[in-house]
Amino acid sequence: IYAFFISITIEQSNKNFELEVCNNFEKHTSKKSMESSGIGIENIRNNLQLVYPNKHELEISVQDDLYLVKLKIES
Numbered sequence: 001i002y003a004f005f006i007s008i009t010i011e012q013s014n015k016n017f018e019l020e021v022c023n024n025f026e027k028h029t030s031k032k033s034m035e036s037s038g039i040g041i042e043n044i045r046n047n048l049q050l051v052y053p054n055k056h057e058l059e060i061s062v063q064d065d066l067y068l069v070k071l072k073i074e075s
Contacts, residue, residue, distance in 0.1 A: 002026055019071040027065050048073075 006023040041060065048056045048071075055074040062068070 015075045017071075017073040017075065019069075021069045023067050024065050025067060 004024060006021065009018075009020040011018045045058060048058060052073050052075075057070070057072040059070040060068070
């Protein structure tokens, strides 16, 4: 049996908002498919650029069997 987990951290300080989401996945899932940015991720990037131009950072990475998303927004 494979145990799945998800970790969500949200922080807000002064004018900054930070969100970090991390979850694991079974290693037989190809890393390439996990890193590909589907239309949903591309739409999120476009919307962030429209609403928070030059005031956001979005990082998506795959490390071993972990999928990690970090979003920082300066308001």
